Amino acid sequence: MQFMEDVDSRLLDAFAPIAADLKSAGLKAKLRMESRVKMAIAWTAVLYVDGKRLGSVLVNPESPKENQVEWLAEQIQDYVLEFVWRGPEAVVWPRCRSGHNHPMALEHSADYPPRWPCWRCPFDRNVEIPIGELHHRNQGP
């Protein structure tokens, strides 16, 4: 049996709102430590979605939490859009409002102190959802 460290709790803390947004899309996400993933200057772990190993993610421990969440969300969105499929269809995550078939985009904010990161429609800036709040969205037709 191989010794395995736990995922850093501060990394899990930044991951929680993103995991919530994956969950509201019916995707089950998890971070795991693997022996060849080493903690160095970053917090790192391996992302699994629906049991599939997608790859490692990392977060800068020195950043404010808002920036950690934003950076982590970007890495995770890239993995999901590229590697998560439902049958023959690539998953669109997070899906934009009804009638929009594209994923929402991460808004990069240069504000300091940083504001909480949002998903935003790439075409309509008024459509925005804070990361972690997708389940509050009205999922009407």
Ligand SMILES: [Zn+2]
């Ligand atoms: Zn849209």
